[in-house]
Amino acid sequence: IVDDEAAVRKMLRRWLTDLGHQCREAADADEALDVLATNPADVAFCDVQMPGKDGIWLTGEIRARYPTTAVVLATGVSDVPPTVSMQAGVMAYLVKPLNREVLASALAAAVKWHEDTVREGPRPEDRGDRLKAWLDSLKDM
Numbered sequence: 377i378v379d380d381e382a383a384v385r386k387m388l389r390r391w392l393t394d395l396g397h398q399c400r401e402a403a404d405a406d407e408a409l410d411v412l413a414t415n416p417a418d419v420a421f422c423d424v425q426m427p428g429k430d431g432i433w434l435t436g437e438i439r440a441r442y443p444t445t446a447v448v449l450a451t452g453v454s455d456v457p458p459t460v461s462m463q464a465g466v467m468a469y470l471v472k473p474l475n476r477e478v479l480a481s482a483l484a485a486a487v488k489w490h491e492d493t494v495r496e497g498p499r500p501e502d503r504g505d506r507l508k509a510w511l512d513s514l515k516d517m
Contacts, residue, residue, distance in 0.1 A: 377401045378408040378434060379423040379450075384472075388421060391476055395483065405429035409437060416442045419467075419486040424451035439465055444493045446486035450474060465489065 377388045380403055389399045400417070402408035404426055412420070420438055424431035435447050443465070450470040467489055468482035 377421045378405065378431065380404060380426040391479055392483070395480060405434040408434060412442060417445050418490045419446045419448060419483065421448045421450065424449050424453065435466060444490055446490045448482045448486050
């Protein structure tokens with residue numbers, strides 16, 4: 377769980393542990409990378425808007441360093457840039473205030489993606505440019 381707000385981290389930790397998952401916390405992107413370096417996570421919940429390096433930057437670092445770690449992004453901003461939402465491994469873009477059921481659904485998708493990626497290796501759509509494929513599909517409309 378990566379969020380600069382301690383109350384949000386506490387709430388997410390409670391919800392995720394209630395669902396049977398172990399959690400580690402970080403207050404910023406650099407701390408998150410330090411935590412991941414000792415034990416990579418199956419799923420990373422990242423706030424998008426944080427002081428310093430933001431969640432978008434962190435997502436790129438996680439994708440590069442830990443390609444089997446699924447990412448769930450959360451923010452107070454409802455616009456989802458396609459360059460963010462269509463990255464391989466980004467399972468959901470949640471808008472705050474968070475909802476327990478939506479979080480559980482995003483977690484289930486993220487865990488499944490992680491398990492599939494560990495078992496089968498990267499899928500073809502994870503290796504290619506998903507944004508380009510999406511833009512190309514719009515040409516056919």
